[in-house]
Amino acid sequence: MSITRTSKLLLSAVLGTGSLLGLALTAPPAHAQGTTGSIQGVVTDTSTGDALAGVTIVVTSGQVSQTAITEDDGSYRITGLMPGDYLVTFFFGDTTIERKNINVGVDKTTPVFQKINTQAAVAETIVIEDKPPAIDPTSTSQGITIDQEYTKNIPVPGRTFESTLGAAAGSQGDGLGVAFSGSTSLENQYYVDGVNTTGLRYGTSGSPVINNFIEEIEVITGGYNAEYGRATGAVVNVVTITGDNTLKGEVFASVRPGLLVAEREFTPFEGASIDTIGNLDYSADAGFVLAGPIVKDKLWFALGVAPTANRTKITRSTKRRMDCQQQLPSGELSACDPRSVASGGFADGTADVDPDTGFTLYEELGRRNLYDTSIGAYMLGKLNYAVRPEHQGQLSFNAAPGRRVAKQLYGLPQSGDYTISGATTDVAAKWTSKFNDNKTEVEAVIGWHRDSTTVTPRVAAAGVTPYEDLIFGNLGVWSDLGYEDASTKAGCTDNAAGDLYPLIENCPDLVGHGYSVGGLGSVIDDRDNRYSAKLALTQRVKAMGSHEIKAGVDVDDNRLSEPRTYTGGVFFQNFQDRSQIYTNRFVQVAPVMTDDPKFDEVCPHTPAGAMQPVQQPCRYIGQTGEGSQVQGQTVNWSAYVRDSWQIRPNLTFNAGLRYEEQRLRYAEYLRDDIDISTNQPFGKNAMSMTNMWAPRLGLLYDWTKEGRSKIYGHWGRFYESIPMNINSRSFAGEVFYRQVYDYDQCGDMVPGYGSPSGNGCTGTGGASDIIGINGTLVAPGIKPQYMDERILGVEYELAEDLKLGIAYQNRGLGRVIEDVSTDGAATYVIANPGEWGEDAEADLMSRIEAEDDPAQRARLETLLRQFRGIRKFDAPKRDYHALQFTVTRRFSKALYMQGSYTYSKTKGNFPGLISYDNGQVDPNISSQYDLIELMANRYGSLPQDKPHYIKLDGYYQFDLKQAGTLTTGARLRALSGEPRQALARHWLYGPNESFLLPRGTIGRTQFETGLDVHVGYARKLKGNMELEVYGDIFNVFNDQGIAGVSDAYSVQSASNPIVGGTYEDLIFAKENDLQTGRETSSPIRRNPNYGNTTARYAPLTVQFGARLSF
Structure with a gap:
């Protein structure tokens, strides 16, 4: 769909509530979007190696304990454990063995294998301090788990969980969020305390949560089981702090003062007499989080509030061109003499140009400082209740209200000064029950996610x-x-x-x-609501090994108003x-x-x-x-079943099948009106996506038989969940x-x-x-968009706490949903570009043959031509191949480290749900496939293609004994540049629509590196209180590298693609008439900013903070 109507959409996507603030016992094991993890293992006899049945295992934390007894094969499994450290105690006869500091992660299974000396002569208690392996032997999923120690000791560049996601191998920022494994950032799914918080309109992260409120963040970048759906990118699962029997809390504050932010490097922009540059004036937040018991062993709470404030100083300067200098024979510019050449000066009627840069020379006339300010708050509330350890419930609440005042930069203040206010709100209720000696689990969840945004002009x-x-x-x-x-x-x-x-x-x-x-332009007063419910049943049985069979169903009712x-x-x-x-x-x-x-x-x-x-x-x-107010609705539902079959304790086969449906409905005011293309009422459902069968297969083998290794393979199919932007545009008339x-x-x-x-x-x-006079049609027989994934990998614990991994990942889009037009943008057809089913064609031809009304027959024949035209479009392609090397050293002996190197290639003709080339944010209805004449030259290295990416995070703690603890941390990033293009405008659609040359043939932007450092000092106070002060330096070397360049070869001129052309061919490109689209004899006008830097990475910034914890 044409980009000429996306200014409001870009504003909503980029300036949503999240950006205003950002400039556990209820889920079964391995549960999609779960908030808990599990412990499993095998107990054997030290001397014989035989399995020991009847061993009692008790898992204890600050909350209630859970108990299990080993089966005949010595195996056990304890589920529903909140993220954190546990004491695992084994009781057998007179022998007691305690394993301390056993860490459990969200949606992770921690292997704890234990040997017991059954020949011990006397009663004994053995305390073991070593940690279990950091490898989950039951899962093929890829990704990373981020805990509080990471966010405290690594210099994370932002204050909310989104700023941590870039630690995952294969991830990269793309302007609207974090993209994973060749996908765009709009293809992820986000969950906070089990509630789907993904943005309804575009698929952004939805709800921001400050890191101080978070217990653990799980980022799954591939290989996930059938519980997970509606994502072709990653699944991000955030678990906030939960209360237990120990009262704990933290008071914190941080500030980034403008005085300690380096000046932004000026990015010249050719041909403009107004320049703007923004520098942080301050960014600050303060707050508290408190968690503990209300009734010990029964009822617990967590509560947090964190106000925040930010201000950016925008320097707006005006300037004029000069005509008073000439280049001397030495190559230098002369002194300024504004007299004409005839009068002995250097004014020749041509604006002066810097011979070193090629930029027109300007002199400043005036400047003023404008301030972009925002205030907001993060809020957390949670109650956990346990009738018994087997029956537990949770109520959770997260909110983030905010308000921002923005200034007009290019024009009169009354036409651009505005206030944007909004809030995200998430509420969930969950219940988990275990029966049959914990072999049967039932979980129910209901949730509500709300996002509101209002823009109000200052005048x-x-x-x-x-x-x-x-x-x-x-x-x-x-x-x-x-x-x-x-x-x-x-x-x-x-x-x-x-x-x-x-x-x-x-x-x-x-x-x-x-x-x-x-006036202001677009009117924005948006309300998004998602009402969700989930039910899951897990059953563990013994049959030729151990099976964990899980089945579930979930429903989302998504509604928007704008x-x-x-x-x-x-x-x-x-x-x-x-x-x-x-x-x-x-x-x-x-x-x-x-x-x-x-x-x-x-x-x-x-x-x-x-x-x-x-x-x-x-x-x-x-x-x-x-028609001035659009009410949209999409209903999703899915069901799944999967079996995790442990054939042997070190051999697991995972098989699952997921089924999804999505029904996208017309705007309410349209449903009784007549569709001009079909002469029929629009009705209720605009598009129904059915038959979304998504099989998942995985196989894992642990050759150490102790959970210290795994070789694994995975194949799966994943379907897209279409964001609701399409409801408010294509299905709202x-x-x-x-x-x-x-x-x-x-x-x-x-x-x-x-x-x-x-x-x-x-x-x-x-x-x-x-x-769009003929509206938006939906091609009969349209099929859902999906992606197939293949993974092969190896992980091995080389030494205690040191894990190495290597994995190959391949992702390929199998089918895409986009809108196309075969009649010059009069009619849009939502279709699978490049394909239209023969069965659907035969059905329509039968209708035409049976139609007696000449007018209706003519309409149907027009539709037949439209739908047949779909096949003329190139089939969308996006192929991602990556080889990932990872290393993780769990914190021990004062050192923590994790790093990755990813070599990847992303090629095709379709980037995904974001059209990076023209900046359009219209998932599934972008302009990428609107016109057949714009198909040429689109295949090549996609914008996500950054072949080399190195990430290294770590920290070291110096134990100063009574004097306290000193922590030093670092975060290193090094990555390839992105492919460059040569784009021109289209006579009807506007700038950056026509690929003059094949995608990626111009080269790349430069390789970039960045280093951030952290220094913290903590000291124990009275009792269990600890005070820590810290400082972070972001971009230590102030390397404000190139974050973007202008790919617009021509802004004013429309031109056709030069199929298979090279840079040398650009001189032959001709203008198209802007009224008719016909090619003229005039050469296109080159954009003076083509190839110039348009954006740079943030400058050196210093952040100070303090936290008092107890």
Whole structure:
């Protein structure tokens, strides 16, 4: 779907509530999105090696204990353990063996094998201090577990859990979150205390949680079992702190003062007279978390609150071009002499250029500081209740309200100063019961996730006034609007008295930054709600080994509510370089012969291939009334069954099958209206995804027979869960009407504009388009989007606490859902690009043959042509191959370390749910497959392709005895650059849509490295209290490397792809007419910023903090 309508979507995705704040006993083992882990092992006789039956094992922590008795083969398993350290005690006759500090992770099985001397002559108690292996011998999953020690001692660059996810091998940031294993960041699923908190609209992380509230974070990047679904990226499972029988807590604070943040390196932007650069002024948070018993052994609580505040100083400077220097024979520039060449100076009518960089030379005229501020809070509440150890429940609450005040940078403050406020809220209730000597477990969970976002203009009138963008004009003219200072107005005004450079235009907008006037534009007042329920049953049986059979079902009811309108009902694009104004508005259209009185306007347009315009009945959608508010709904449900079969204690076979369905529904106001394409009512369900069968297979072998090794293989299929952005656009009757007016149709010149205003445009204008007039069709027989995964790996505990791993991972998209158009954007068809089933074709042909009504027959024949056109599109491809080397040293003897090296290749023609090349965030309805003429040159190295990625985290603690503990930590990253492109605009769709050259042939950005360090000092106080102060330095060497470059070879010119071309061929690229799309004889205009740096990594930043714990 066209990117011309995504400004609101990008704002919602990037400036959601999470960014406002961020600039356990209830789940069975191995449960998807669980909050607990388990311990299992085998007890044997020391002298004979025989299995010992009847050994009693008691697992104890600060909360209640759990007990198990070994089976005939000596095996045991204890489930439902909250993350943390445990004492495991073995009782056999008069012998007692205690294993201390046995760590259990969320959704992990810790192997604890034990040998007992059955010939002991006297009663004895043996205390063993060594730790069990850090290898889960029952799971093929890949990923990482992050605990409190990691977030405390490693310099994590942010304060919420998202900032830790980059520690996982195969992960990388992509601007909207963290992407894993070749996927985009919108393909993950996120859970907090068992509640699905994934963003409904786009698939972002949803709910931020501050690290101080978190017990453990599990990041699963591949190889997961049938319990997991709706993800083609990773599954992130966050477990917050839970109370136990010991009262514990922490008071904490941190601050990043602007005085200790290095100045951002200026990134020149060619062709603009307004520069902006942001520097952190301060970022601070403070709070507490407290957990403990209400009634010991029965009822526990956890409570936390952490307010936060941030402010960024944005320096906005204005500048003008110069015409007073020339390059000397030495290669240097002369001194400035603004006299003309004829008068003995250096002014020649051409703006001066720096010979070293190629950038136009500017001189600053004025500057002002603007402040972008935000405040918010993180909140946690939790209650745990145990009737008995076998029957336990939990209530949990997480919330993150916030408010941000943002400033207009390119235009009048009243058209861009706004306040964005919102909150995420998550509530869950869970219950777990065990029966039949703990061999049977039942778990039930209900949850509610809510996300709200509201944008309010700082000036009330901007909320009802049309937005207008003055593009490719002149800052000197715009200065008459009164916002720019006197020096800017004087220095930018051409040919005025005192104009120092009269032979050139002083302050032109050459790159289309524009100058915003009028109202705010998009209206944002969004509400998202997810109501979820899950039920799972686990049964452990003995049959040719040990089986853990689990079956479950879950349901999600997802609902959104949002405005779909502009302030004033319309927005104007005022192109001052070609003296035209585009008016853009949402409309609802009706069949030509309609007699429905609500369609009180006429929207003339010329369909593709037509010679005469059609007088289309329509209705303008204003800020209020029908169609201005969209109510969307998607219902998901799934069921699964899996068996983890331990054929032998060191050989496990996992097999599972998952079934999913997803029903995406039309907006409520549309359901009784007539679809103009089919002449039938829209109805309730817009698209139903069924038959999503997802098998999973895994095999593991431990050659040490002690849990210290595993060789494993995995194959699985994973289906996408389509985010609800498609509901609010494709299934809500989104039709966009654009009219093109020449200036002489728009009234008088407006002072300060340099042109008329869109408010003065009258009549029907010239060319006009109704984009999406025929609505969005769903191809009959459409099939769901899925990904297949293959993994082969080895893990081995080389020495106590030291684990090495190597794994090969392959992921490939098997099918994609995207919208396509075969009639020049008049009709969008949601389909599987490149394929349309023969059965669906035969069914439609049968309907045509049986149809007697000529009009209806013609409609069906049109649909047949549309659907057959789907096959002409290239089949989407995305293939990821990776080899991962990992090393983990659990904390012992004062040292912790984990690291990885990933060599990977990601190739194809479809990046995924984010269109990185044009910045569009429209999952499954991006512009990537809209037009057949844009298919060329898209195959190659995808934006996610960064072949080499090195990660190393670690810390060391110096025991200063009575003087305390000194901790030093470090975080190292080194990664390849990303592929570069040569892009041009499309005459209808706008910038960065046409791949002039094959993807990735221009080269890569540079290899980047970064180092962060941490120093902390802790000292015991009275009792069990401890005070720690610490400092973090991020980007120690202040290497503000390249985070992005401009791939837009041409911004103003539309051009067709040069199929298979090279860089040398770009000089032959020709412009397309922006009204008709026809190729002209004129060469395209090269963007002066092409290849230049557009974004840099954050500068050196210092953070101080303190925590008092007890």
